[in-house]
Amino acid sequence: MVNDYEVAVVGGGLLGSAIGWGLGRIGQRVCVLDEGDVAKRASRANFALIWVQGKGLGMPAYSVWTVRASDTWSKLAAELRDQTGLDVCHQRNGGFYLALGDKELEQREAMLKRLHNQPGAADNRIEILDRDQVAKMLPQIGPEVSGGSFCPLDAHVNSLRTFRALHTGMLKFDVDYRPEQPVADIKHVGGEFRLTTPKGEIRAAKIVLAAGNTNQTLAPMVGLEAPMGPTRGQIVVTERTAPFLPHPLITIRQTDEGTVMIGDSKEEVLDDAVLNLPINAVMADRAQRIFPFLGRLNVVRTWSGIRVMPKDGFPIYDQSETYPGAFVACCHSGVTLASNHAFEIAPMVAAGALDLDKVGAFSAKRFHHLDVSTSGYY
Numbered sequence: 038m039v040n041d042y043e044v045a046v047v048g049g050g051l052l053g054s055a056i057g058w059g060l061g062r063i064g065q066r067v068c069v070l071d072e073g074d075v076a077k078r079a080s081r082a083n084f085a086l087i088w089v090q091g092k093g094l095g096m097p098a099y100s101v102w103t104v105r106a107s108d109t110w111s112k113l114a115a116e117l118r119d120q121t122g123l124d125v126c127h128q129r130n131g132g133f134y135l136a137l138g139d140k141e142l143e144q145r146e147a148m149l150k151r152l153h154n155q156p157g158a159a160d161n162r163i164e165i166l167d168r169d170q171v172a173k174m175l176p177q178i179g180p181e182v183s184g185g186s187f188c189p190l191d192a193h194v195n196s197l198r199t200f201r202a203l204h205t206g207m208l209k210f211d212v213d214y215r216p217e218q219p220v221a222d223i224k225h226v227g228g229e230f231r232l233t234t235p236k237g238e239i240r241a242a243k244i245v246l247a248a249g250n251t252n253q254t255l256a257p258m259v260g261l262e263a264p265m266g267p268t269r270g271q272i273v274v275t276e277r278t279a280p281f282l283p284h285p286l287i288t289i290r291q292t293d294e295g296t297v298m299i300g301d302s303k304e305e306v307l308d309d310a311v312l313n314l315p316i317n318a319v320m321a322d323r324a325q326r327i328f329p330f331l332g333r334l335n336v337v338r339t340w341s342g343i344r345v346m347p348k349d350g351f352p353i354y355d356q357s358e359t360y361p362g363a364f365v366a367c368c369h370s371g372v373t374l375a376s377n378h379a380f381e382i383a384p385m386v387a388a389g390a391l392d393l394d395k396v397g398a399f400s401a402k403r404f405h406h407l408d409v410s411t412s413g414y415y
């Protein structure tokens with residue numbers, strides 16, 4: 038049997054392109070099918086954190102998976118730079134959550150303790166710092182800051198450049214990127230997958246569904262499931278200013294270009310064509326209470342984006358029992374986990390089976406017996 042491709046990846050966002058790049062890197066014959074650049078997607082709207090602290094409450098395996106991603110991100114950045122010449126500005130200086138008032142700091146500490154005490158949780162080396170300790174590292178904090186948590190494993194990147202580098206790298210690996218080819222239907226015929234697109238049928242021995250929230254409708258076509266509960270997030274960007282923030286915060290970071298990004302909210306709304314300005318006002322107010330001088334900067338941009346959000350906030354990686362060779366991958370933290378998708382998930386797909394020791398906890402089967410509520414994301 039001759040397939041067009043060894044693997045067809047459905048979705049060319051951050052997940053699909055990291056997996057596609059990882060497959061190309063190990064010599065697989067791959068195509069990546071996408072709706073195209075007109076689609077507004079999380080991959081173009083995110084906050085660009087590679088974030089470890091606070092991840093995995095309720096699922097310790099997620100904390101392990103996240104630390105692994107943080108540990109291998111510098112390798113991803115280096116390989117992308119060597120291959121494409123694009124510097125994705127990966128900085129792993131550690132990151133902060135800053136508390137306004139003692140009560141917030143106590144709540145943060147208690148939550149991190151619960152996370153840390155779970156059997157099997159990773160050692161994420163988080164420290165709780167008092168106000169004076171924070172001020173030594175971030176001298177511009179305002180008087181209301183009572184302290185915070187610091188994790189040396191937190192990092193950030195230029196995520197749009199990462200996205201571009203993955204696409205440039207895919208081309209260099211001869212991955213066939215096919216925009217404007219949304220997959221409408223998937224059949225399994227004669228031992229291969231046949232994907233229906235407006236530009237004809239694609240045949241592949243294996244498929245990876247990485248179509249963000251659309252995975253919810255595609256997955257059942259191949260005996261998989263991806264229960265999603267997308268939410269909307271908003272981000273505010275200021276004009277450029279002199280470097281002042283050597284460590285990203287979970288809600289404030291200074292980009293490599295000097296702008297300051299402030300985020301990010303969570304609403305049960307799925308329209309990213311409009312903004313909820315009162316939410317921006319709350320985010321901006323909190324940001325200037327943390328760093329008062331931010332109040333003097335002009336806002337130059339703001340946008341909203343729809344999160345790819347599995348129902349319980351944790352990633353879904355699964356393989357079909359009824360259609361072997363079909364995989365699904367979706368997660369909220371696609372920037373953070375890009376290195377895992379390239380270096381871990383891609384080789385598993387090439388080998389034809391997920392390594393359940395590493396990713397068994399992320400099977401969608403968990404939704405069969407869990408009373409899920411969204412939690413633990415970011």
Ligand SMILES: Cc1cc2nc3c(=O)[nH]c(=O)nc-3n(C[C@H](O)[C@H](O)[C@H](O)COP(=O)(O)OP(=O)(O)OC[C@H]3O[C@@H](n4cnc5c(N)ncnc54)[C@H](O)[C@@H]3O)c2cc1C
Nearest residue numbers: 048050051052072080084086220249270342369371372373
């Ligand atoms: C406001 C905001 C802030 C965020 N901040 C962070 C952060 O700081 N750190 C972090 O790690 N993550 C963050 N994220 C999340 C991160 O951006 C996402 O996890 C990631 O972009 C998801 O990538 P994806 O490829 O799964 O989905 P998407 O970006 O939605 O891409 C899905 C792709 O699938 C394609 N597609 C859809 N349907 C089909 C079909 N039928 N056939 C073919 N193609 C199809 C689409 O065209 C699209 O390109 C944030 C997200 C938001 C919205």
